[in-house]
Amino acid sequence: MSRLAVTEKIVATKVAKGLKWSDVAAKVGLSKEWVTAACLGQMTLTAEQAGVVAEIFGLTADEKKWLMVVPYKGSLPTSVPTDPLIYRFYELVSVYGTTFKELIHEEFGDGIMSAIDFKMDLQREPDPKGDRVSITMSGKFLPYKTY
Amino acid sequence: MSRLAVTEKIVATKVAKGLKWSDVAAKVGLSKEWVTAACLGQMTLTAEQAGVVAEIFGLTADEKKWLMVVPYKGSLPTSVPTDPLIYRFYELVSVYGTTFKELIHEEFGDGIMSAIDFKMDLQREPDPKGDRVSITMSGKFLPYKTY
Amino acid sequence: MSRLAVTEKIVATKVAKGLKWSDVAAKVGLSKEWVTAACLGQMTLTAEQAGVVAEIFGLTADEKKWLMVVPYKGSLPTSVPTDPLIYRFYELVSVYGTTFKELIHEEFGDGIMSAIDFKMDLQREPDPKGDRVSITMSGKFLPYKTY
Amino acid sequence: MSRLAVTEKIVATKVAKGLKWSDVAAKVGLSKEWVTAACLGQMTLTAEQAGVVAEIFGLTADEKKWLMVVPYKGSLPTSVPTDPLIYRFYELVSVYGTTFKELIHEEFGDGIMSAIDFKMDLQREPDPKGDRVSITMSGKFLPYKTY
Amino acid sequence: MSRLAVTEKIVATKVAKGLKWSDVAAKVGLSKEWVTAACLGQMTLTAEQAGVVAEIFGLTADEKKWLMVVPYKGSLPTSVPTDPLIYRFYELVSVYGTTFKELIHEEFGDGIMSAIDFKMDLQREPDPKGDRVSITMSGKFLPYKTY
Amino acid sequence: MSRLAVTEKIVATKVAKGLKWSDVAAKVGLSKEWVTAACLGQMTLTAEQAGVVAEIFGLTADEKKWLMVVPYKGSLPTSVPTDPLIYRFYELVSVYGTTFKELIHEEFGDGIMSAIDFKMDLQREPDPKGDRVSITMSGKFLPYKTY
Amino acid sequence: MSRLAVTEKIVATKVAKGLKWSDVAAKVGLSKEWVTAACLGQMTLTAEQAGVVAEIFGLTADEKKWLMVVPYKGSLPTSVPTDPLIYRFYELVSVYGTTFKELIHEEFGDGIMSAIDFKMDLQREPDPKGDRVSITMSGKFLPYKTY
Amino acid sequence: MSRLAVTEKIVATKVAKGLKWSDVAAKVGLSKEWVTAACLGQMTLTAEQAGVVAEIFGLTADEKKWLMVVPYKGSLPTSVPTDPLIYRFYELVSVYGTTFKELIHEEFGDGIMSAIDFKMDLQREPDPKGDRVSITMSGKFLPYKTY
Amino acid sequence: MSRLAVTEKIVATKVAKGLKWSDVAAKVGLSKEWVTAACLGQMTLTAEQAGVVAEIFGLTADEKKWLMVVPYKGSLPTSVPTDPLIYRFYELVSVYGTTFKELIHEEFGDGIMSAIDFKMDLQREPDPKGDRVSITMSGKFLPYKTY
Amino acid sequence: MSRLAVTEKIVATKVAKGLKWSDVAAKVGLSKEWVTAACLGQMTLTAEQAGVVAEIFGLTADEKKWLMVVPYKGSLPTSVPTDPLIYRFYELVSVYGTTFKELIHEEFGDGIMSAIDFKMDLQREPDPKGDRVSITMSGKFLPYKTY
Known part of the structure; x- marks a missing residue:
């Protein structure tokens, strides 16, 4: 195991029962973004959270324990993703990567946006020309320090 | 050339004159995100926009023309970026890639978030525990269709 | 599963029963191009379409449900394909890639041909010097916009 | 050189003079697809064709000779293209590669579509929901033979 | 399957029964080169050929059908082969690749040697200084054409 | 240098003067295959051979000396070649690699065909259905020995 | 530039003048570890620090400005380093990577050791069996949080 | 096996029983760093050490023997790690690699820090601004010698 | 199988029975270097040698036959080895590769050291400063010839 | 520089003057193996050694100083070498890598052969069946220790 x-x-x-991530998240009591990542093996759950997830998905006691262990993270099979939806995010990094870098440094100086102290919200944005995906990311700025 | x-x-x-991207963007009259990407060789400018940029950076007439030609896009030297700031965005794709995929499909069905009909806003988010980088991305959802 | x-x-x-994709497509009532891609795990079927496919291939109720889930797309085992037929398409991208780019930009300006709002038709083109494969691709042009 | x-x-x-590939092609007297590929270093010109191109672009006698030499083909800097327009074609190969293979084999048997005895036509397809890029490819089918 | x-x-x-490819080929009635490639999953057999092979190797009816389906070709686990015998052929491509290119273009002009309309003969060449492997390859020349 | x-x-x-490799080879007095490889930086010439080549191509005394130094061999810019002509040879290794291996071992036992004690002859093979490229390779078989 | x-x-x-990094660091007034990284293009200097470095190395006013710009970080030419000294650190990550992961998670829970809020001290550790390199790394622990 | x-x-x-590496290490009587690496398949245990580990984890006699065999080392699935915790160490090698090199050579001359005659200690470093991970590495310096 | x-x-x-390669080699009657390579799937055994090995390791008749078939050679899972012992040999090729090349060419002219007509002897070399591994390799020089 | x-x-x-590495080594007073590696940018020379080399090759004072600086080691342009002579050594690592590992561990236990405390001797071994290259490598065994 x-x-x-x-x-x-x-x-x-999930496929067999026709469940939805947003319903799972509601039962866990946290955002759908975090709960989905956790169910997909990228985050660590508390005993209580793991209990909820285990019940929803019919996990055994030992399977539930794995949810509480820090996983080896990384959810994609290749370094350049082949799935079109995920590739578009990779493309944003490729095309806008240096733009992210320039603007964050101009605003904050040398450092990074944390991918750990980080949260994300994904919403449908209705638009007469076609609905849009709206994603808001918020990560703590961590400055490099001299020593 | x-x-x-x-x-x-x-x-x-920019380094020699100590310019700021936000000032360049203000003169061009567009968002700092788009203008920075354009100056870094990822977007195509109109004659008028190119004229403003050419004047700011002291470009020749021929150099200005290159700003109006669609560039070969992609701003990073390696497929997995080595720069820590840019890597964090790649890490988000690696860790959250399948989460993006699941949640967008749950909300919209099969399709992608466009990286072309796309806009982005990057802001400083003041926070007593340390200021945060806030990025809002908005891309049109494009559904796959049967035929 | x-x-x-x-x-x-x-x-x-399909191998055991000696079926043909064009017959499967006729039963589903859509083009052979889309139906083949769907059966090969690249597209998402509606309940009705999945029902037809499940009956043809003898799928269980749970297997049928997977046809209705958005798949992780990408159908090839290596980034440069080894199969000679598929490689020829990769070769076209390698040799003609910059030509596609120049001519589409000359006609439309900066943007892309969508691979999502896209359809394709593949036909045999009789020719006395040897029959030809004729493929017509049609994808919506998506322009980059300033913001 | x-x-x-x-x-x-x-x-x-081309950038400095603001030329168009379709005009260059008209002067050469061949399709814009082939002429663009040739000017981008992927095809070999006859002395006459090279003379026309050399005059348009102000090439020296030695530079003109290079147009008549078979080039080392391949126009992209990486095996997975980073440019969004060109990547979409790579994505088509990735997503539809096995579909191309199945349908061509179903129609023709074992063999390939030639990428050599090949021609291509790229057109704007007006559409009220947004104009489309239409590409028609025609390549000779080459069967594998036993021996 | x-x-x-x-x-x-x-x-x-083949290992268990101690068979030889040349004997298999003789029973199939074709060259040992083509038959070996077919048995190793690179070529497509007719019903009759598949019947002979199925009998020799004790294949079931369903297994025999797979021999008649066009396979996904490519027989090596890595893009640079590790096996010394096969690497020597890769080395020939690496060292002599540009020589092949120059001499074929000098003789034929722009185009390729077909790897589809292709046949091969492999023989032992007795030599007092050590026997030699002699391989004769014959592939149709396919010229690039203008259009 | x-x-x-x-x-x-x-x-x-060669481009500027319009020379042919077969003429160069005739002046050197060796096969066109070896001389072309040598001129392309893959083989080492004797002083006499280098003298002939230096005169043909107008090399200086120091440039001529480089022809007599063993080069770092390998003539292609990527491990999987992008040029269609050269790729076809790589494809032959990919598709027929295990066939080469099986047939050579069946005939000779464990060992390799030398790529060093090796010669090659490339000819045009007239054929009413389209002329063919004929390549004969001959390499010494080198057996593995126990010790 | x-x-x-x-x-x-x-x-x-540095080579021409025979300077030492520890002397440069002393003049800058910071640790030798940070100053060396900064001089090697990995960190951003303040105007004052850049002034000291510029004087030591005879930099022009424009060159000095580059020291104050956040660099594109990453100091190695390949993803697996070839230099034996640097490879040993890569080997430590390869061999001990999962050990780092297990022990940090056992002590701190899910999260990472920051490579930004990080400092390092490198010392010679005299030892009769051969002196040792002693490196102390200290990085802030950053926990993943639910949201 | x-x-x-x-x-x-x-x-x-370990997951099923909820064990801790530090407790395992205490029973083995060695540092938690070494014991964890050994349990994760990177080090070789003596019969006595293997006996303790086998009892803790309920290994069979044959499984215990594998602990005493030198393993094929390397604990990560990709050459650039995707797990954020482990990536941060890779990032340190990427950003500080040339700094390690310069400072060790300045102090010791040409040679390396051994990754074999090496020990490591990992501690929690309490800090009011957030606890820190403190890692002390000590490796023998091995000089290159002339011969 | x-x-x-x-x-x-x-x-x-071998692990279960606690066997030693040198004892296996003694029973086979050949060097430990060759026998170990053969048992690890890199060499081909005669019927007699395979019989000895099969008896030692309790192989079935069919398993024994596989020892007599030429294997697909190459014993490492990645092109750059992660195991520290094996990496050191790769490092020797990386650091000393051009030295091998220069000295062999200076002594022998253009050609290679055969890795086929090759033997190797590995010994412990007692040394008061720490015992040494001594490896003697002997491979036939194979000259390139003109033709 | x-x-x-x-x-x-x-x-x-060296090419222009027709020098030999063995003569350079004799003047430096060290083995040809070490001196060649040093001249090829892999080792660090003392002031005295650098003086000899500088005189032989006509180096300036600043160029001579570079010989005394520890270089970034690694002499090959690709991770799998294309040069046939050097590839044979890589092939030995690939084919015999696990044999090296098994035999060294059988003799010495867990540890490595040092590539730093290492020396090498390369000789011509006359043989009536063709002269042989004989290479003797001697590296200190470094054991892993518990802590």
Whole structure:
């Protein structure tokens, strides 16, 4: 047994039962973004959160324990993603990467936006010319320091 | 001469003159996100926009013309970026890529968030525990269709 | 169970029963291009379409559900394909890639041809010097916009 | 001097003089698709064709000779293209590659579509929901033979 | 079941029974080069040829059908082969690749040697200083054409 | 100065003067295959051979000396070649690699075909259905030995 | 001009003048670890720090400005380093990577050691069996949070 | 059975029983750093050490023997790690690699820090601004010698 | 069944029975270097040698036959090895590769050291400052010839 | 100026003057193996050694100083070498890598052969069946220790 096996069981159960991530998140009591990442094997759950998830997906006691172990993160099979939806995000990094860098440094100086102390919100943005995906990311700025 | 040479001249001039992207953007009259990307060789300017940029950075008439030619896009030297700031965005794609995919499909069905009909806003988010980088992305949802 | 397992079952059943994609497509009532891509795990079917496919290939109720889930797309095992037929298309991208780029930009300006709002038709073109493969691709032009 | 240097001079001259590939093609008397590929260093010109191109772009006698030498083909800097327009074609190969393969084999048997005995036509397809890029490819089918 | 599984069964049976490819080829009635490639999953057999092969290797009816399906070609696990015998051929491409290119273009003009309309003969060449491997390859020349 | 620089001078001179490799080979007194490889920086010439080549291509005394130094071999810019002509040879290795291996081992036992004690002859093979490229390779078989 | 050019000038001057990084650091008034990284193009200097460095290495006013611009970080030419000293650190990550992960998570829970809020001290550790390199790294622990 | 299988059993047992590496290390009587690496398949245990580990994790006699065999080392699935915690160490090598090199050579001359005659200590460093991870590495300096 | 499966059985049996390669080699009657390579799936055994190995490791009749079939050679999972012991040999090629090349060419002219007609002897070299590994390699020089 | 530039000057001078590495080594008073590696930019020379080399190759005072600086090691342009002579050594690592590992561990236990405390001797071994290259490597065994 491994975290990967638990993730595959969760996904297969979701397909078989026709569950929705937003409903799972509501039962866990946290954002759909974090809960989905956790169910997909990228985050660590508390005992209580793991209990909720285990019940929803019919996990055994041992499978539930894997949800509480810090996983080896990284959810994609190749370094350049082949899935068109995910590739578009990679493309944004490729095309706008130096723009992110210039503007953050202009505003904050040398440092990074944390990908750990980070949260994200994904919404549908109605638009007469075609609805839009709206994603708001918020990460703490961490400055480099001299020593 | 090539677009790359023009980009390098713009960046070198920016360092020598101590310019700021937000000031350049204000003179061009567009968002700092788009203007920075354009100056870094990722977008195509109109004659008028190119004229403003050419004057700011002291470009020749031929260099200005390159700003109006669609560039070969992609701003990073390696497929996995080594710069820590840019890597954090790549890490977000790696860790959250399948989460983006699941949640967008749950909300919209099969399709992608356009990286072309797309806009972005980057702001400082004051926070007593340390200021945060806030990025809002908005891209049109494009559905796959049967035929 | 996973979409990959369903795809493999479909392909194995096709070999065992000697089915043809064009017949499958006729039963589904859509183009052979889209239906083949869907059966090979690249597109998402509606309940009705999935029902037809499930019956043809003898899928279980759970296997049928996977056809209705958005798959992780990308159908090739390596980034440069080794199969000679598929490589020829990669070669076209390699040799003609900058030509596509120049001519589309000359005609439309900066933007892309959508690979999502896209359709394709593949036909045999009789020719006394040897029949030809004729492929017509049609994708919506998506312009980059300033903001 | 090399073919690459000649290509770069052609492209730089095109930018400086504001030429269009379709006009160049008209003067050469061939399709814009083939002429653009040739000017971008992917095809070999006859003495007459090279003479026309050399005059348009102000090439020297030695530079003109390079147009008549078979080039080392391949126009992209990385095996997975970073430019969004060109990537979409790569994505088509990735997503539809096995579909191309299945349908061509179903129609023709084992073999390939030639990328050599090949022609291509790229047109604007007016559409009220947004104009489309239409590309028709025609390549001779080459069967594998036993021996 | 898949073509790969059939290939592995053929190879395992060959080892267990101590068969020789040249004998298999004689029974099929074609060259040992083509028959070996076919048995190793690179070529497509007719019903009759598949019947002979199926009998020799004890294949089931379903396994035999896979021999008649066009396979996903490519027989090596890595893009640069590690096996010393096969690497020597890769080395020939690496060292002599530009020589092949120059001499074929000098003789034929722009185009390629077909790897599809192609045949090959491999023989032992007795030599007092050590026997030699002699390989004769013959592929149709396919010229690029203007259009 | 380096061997690469000498190779580039040879190639540029060949284009400028319109020379043919077969004529160069005739003056050197060896096969066109070996002489072309040598001029392209893959083989080492004797003083006499280098003298002939130096005169043909107008090399200086120091440039001539580089022809007599063993080069760092390998003539292609990427591990999977992008040029269609050269790729076809790579494809032959990919598709027929295991066939080469099986047939050579069946005939000779464990060992390799030498790529060093090796010669090659490339000819035009007239054929009413389209002329063919014929390549005969002959390499010494080198057996693995126990010790 | 670019930061890379400034770094190369600093390194060449250091060789020509026989300077030591520890002396440079003493003049800058910071640790040798940070100052060396900064001079090698990985950190951003204040105007004052840049002034000291510029004087030591004879930089022009424009070169000095580059020291104050946030650089594109990453100091190695390949993703797996070839230099034996640097490779040993990569080897530590390869061999001990999962150990780092297990022990930090056991002590702190899910999160990372910051490579930004980070400092390092490198010392000679005298030892009769051969002196040792002692490196102390200290990075802030950053926990993942739910949201 | 293989060392990998034994490692997976150890990790799965640790999750199921809720063990801690520091407790395992205390029973083995060695540092937690070394014992964790050993349990994760990177080090070789003596019979006595293996006996303790086998008892803790319920290994069979044959599984215990694998702990005493030198393993094929390397604990990460990709050459650039995707896990954020482990990536930060890779980032340190990328950003500080040349700094390590310069400072060690300045102090010791040409040579390396051994990754074999090496020890490591990982501690929590309490800090009011957020606790820190403190890692002390100590490796023997090995000089290159002339011969 | 495959050669890989036989190799894994041999290695697992060696661990379970506590065998030594030097003892296996003594029973086979050949050097430990060659016999170890053969047992690890890199060399081909005669019927007699395979009989000895099969008895030692308890192989079945079919498993024994695989030892007599020429294997697909190459024993490492990645092109740059992660195991520290094996990496040191790769490092020697990386650091000393051009030295090998220069000195062999200075002594022998253009050609290679055969890796086929090759033998190797590995010994412990006692040394008061720490015992040494001594490896003597002897490979036939194969000259390139003109033709 | 850089070490690479100095290496290229040394090599170009060697070709122009027709020098031999063994003569250079004799003047330096060390083995030809070490001196060649040093001249090729892989080792660090003392002032005295650098003086001898500088005189032989006509280096300036600044160029000579680069010989005394520890270089960034690694002498090959690709991770899998294309040069046939050097590839054979890489092939030995690929084919015999696990054999090296097994035999060294059987003799010495867990640890490595040092590539730093290492020496090498390369000789011609006369043999009536063709002279052989004989290479003797001697590296200190470094054991892993517990802590």
